[in-house]
Amino acid sequence: MPSATPWSGDELERFVNDGVLIRRGLINGPLLTRAASLIDGWLRDTYDAQRLTAYTNRSFAPELEDHPDLLALYGDSGVAELVRQLLHPAAVAPVPRAQIQIRLPDGAEQPVKTMHVDGVSCPHLEPSDLRTFTLIVGVVLSGSATADAGALHYLPGGHRRMATYFAKDWALGQAAQAPPDVDAQDGTPFTAEPGDVIVMHHLVPHRVGTNTSPQPRAMAYFRVSHADHNRLALQALADPWLEYPALATAARREVL
Numbered sequence: 001m002p003s004a005t006p007w008s009g010d011e012l013e014r015f016v017n018d019g020v021l022i023r024r025g026l027i028n029g030p031l032l033t034r035a036a037s038l039i040d041g042w043l044r045d046t047y048d049a050q051r052l053t054a055y056t057n058r059s060f061a062p063e064l065e066d067h068p069d070l071l072a073l074y075g076d077s078g079v080a081e082l083v084r085q086l087l088h089p090a091a092v093a094p095v096p097r098a099q100i101q102i103r104l105p106d107g108a109e110q111p112v113k114t115m116h117v118d119g120v121s122c123p124h125l126e127p128s129d130l131r132t133f134t135l136i137v138g139v140v141l142s143g144s145a146t147a148d149a150g151a152l153h154y155l156p157g158g159h160r161r162m163a164t165y166f167a168k169d170w171a172l173g174q175a176a177q178a179p180p181d182v183d184a185q186d187g188t189p190f191t192a193e194p195g196d197v198i199v200m201h202h203l204v205p206h207r208v209g210t211n212t213s214p215q216p217r218a219m220a221y222f223r224v225s226h227a228d229h230n231r232l233a234l235q236a237l238a239d240p241w242l243e244y245p246a247l248a249t250a251a252r253r254e255v256l
């Protein structure tokens with residue numbers, strides 16, 4: 001099983017500051033081609049255009065969410081070890097499914113996603129439903145090469161702003177996904193190639209727009225939780241490092 005080079009001290013510091021880390025080309029060879037072909041095949045043979053909004057809200061290829069070739073992107077690539085390093089010494093809950101997000105080329109009338117934090121005030125859920133987690137891992141399967149080709153856009157450092165917002169100005173059950181100052185931002189595009197991996201703190205706001213390229217952009221996402229996330233979820237919205245015991249010390253140094 002491939003193992004990844006552990007995060008360096010500089011990278012850990014960057015995660016504390018930005019809430020985001022990127023590893024270029026981390027996944028390659030059969031691990032990548034098997035997963036990418038599986039999703040290409042699904043798009044060609046099984047995709048149902050009537051369900052585009054539901055796929056966009058939840059996941060494309062929902063029938064394949066626990067397919068071994070998708071779960072291997074997380075479990076057999078070194079990514080799971082990198083995640084464990086970030087949450088150390090806390091235990092990480094098993095990751096039983098992949099979420100597939102495809103941005104289809106323009107013309108597909110696919111809903112865009114404005115700045116949001118996953119699992120809070122989702123348009124397809126009751127506002128009082130909280131479906132949060134600790135961090136997300138995104139693996140590019142195809143496309144995503146340029147900012148207007150359906151790239152994920154994220155707000156570096158936005159976890160701090162969102163924690164203040166959740167602590168002071170937010171109540172469970174409200175409909176707004178993000179405060180207006182966050183909503184107004186474009187964010188940084190994750191311009192990437194297949195095999196590139198992004199790891200994002202759950203509180204980093206992100207959005208995704210249209211894909212003006214002729215190619216679909218496909219990503220596999222893995223939602224990762226601290227083993228005790230259900231108990232910590234509400235408090236973790238206002239305390240970004242609650243579920244990252246070792247990084248909490250580094251984060252405190254930043255603040256002082």
Ligand SMILES: O=C(O)CCC(=O)C(=O)O
Pocket residue numbers: 056057101102103113118151152206207208219
């Ligand atoms: O399509 C993407 O890359 C991101 C989708 C997203 O933000 C979400 O599913 O919450």
